[in-house]
Amino acid sequence: MESIIVYPKNEQQTSLLKSLLKEMKVRFEIGNDDPTTALSESEFIAKIDKSIQQAEAGKTKHISKDEQKKFLGL
Secondary structure, rough: OOOOOOOOOHHHHHHHHHHHHHHOOOOOOOOOOOOOOOOOOHHHHHHHHHHHHHHHHHOOOOHHHHHHHHHOOO
């Protein structure tokens, strides 16, 4: 099934869309459109490069399977 991304202009539209989707029993997610949390492509690549360098330097943390399941909500 395909996904639809909708960008309501205000809280009233958001509320109406939520109500409509609930009434239709359509599964939906509310995303965070906060620009302060979004990374540019260059910032994202810089973070990945930093993580790779940390891993190569042995600065990693091992997490037990139980902790992984808890983190992932499984």
